[in-house]
Amino acid sequence: MSRAFVLGNGVSRRDISLPTLGQCGMIYGCNALYREYTPDVLVSTDRPIAEHIQRSGYSVANRFHTRRPLPGLGAREVPKPYFGFSSGPLAVGLAAVDGHRRIYLLGFDLGPSATKTINNVYAGTEFYKPVTATPTYTGNWIRQLVRIMNEHRQTRFVRVMGATTAPIAEFEAVNNLTNLDLATFVDRINNKKDL
Secondary structure (H helix, E strand, O other): OOEEEEEOOOHHHOOOOHHHHHOOOEEEEEHHHHHOOOOOEEEOOOHHHHHHHHHOOHHHHOOEEEOOOOOOOOOEEOOHHHOOOOHHHHHHHHHHHOOOOEEEEEOOOOOOOOOOOOOOOOOOOOOOOOOOOOOOOOHHHHHHHHHHHHHOOOOEEEEEEOOOOOOOHHHHHOOOEEEEEHHHHHHHHHOOOOO
C-alpha cells in the first residue's frame, strides 16, 4: 500500500525519529522543516519563508511547492485546486494527489500548547511568532483538511494524536479519517510493525 506521512509543525511530533519514519514511506513537510530534515516534498505558502527557502538553493535540489515560485530557482507551483490553502493542508492535498492511499497526519495539533500559547516546534525562530504568542487561528486549516479528505474518499487518512493534539469536532463526520495514539504509532514505526 502506498503510504505517506505529512508533518505539521505541532509539538506532538517533536520526538518522532524522522530518519526512521522516512524508511516507512514518503514524507511531506512544511516550512522550516527543511532546517533539520529534507522531506520528499516540502511546502511553504507564506511568502517570506517561501522566498528564503528558494534563495537558499533548496528548491533546486529538492521538490518544493509554493504559490508563486521565483523564476529559475526550481520551485513548483501549487496545484490549482489548492492554490489558496495553507502549508499543512496543502501538503496533505499533495500527498493525496500523488496517489498515496494511506496518509498519516503528524503534528497536526490544531490547538494551543499547554500554556495556551502558539503550538509550533519552530516558535521563536526566524519567520515564526515568539513562543509566548497567542495560538494561531485554525478554522481555515480545519475546513481545508475536511475538504481534501472528502475529495479523496478512496484514501485513508490517519491523524496521530499526541498529548497536545486537539480533538476537532468537524473531523468526526469524516468517514475516511481515523485517529491513532502517538505512543502506538511510535511503537509501530520503531519496531517495524504494520501500520
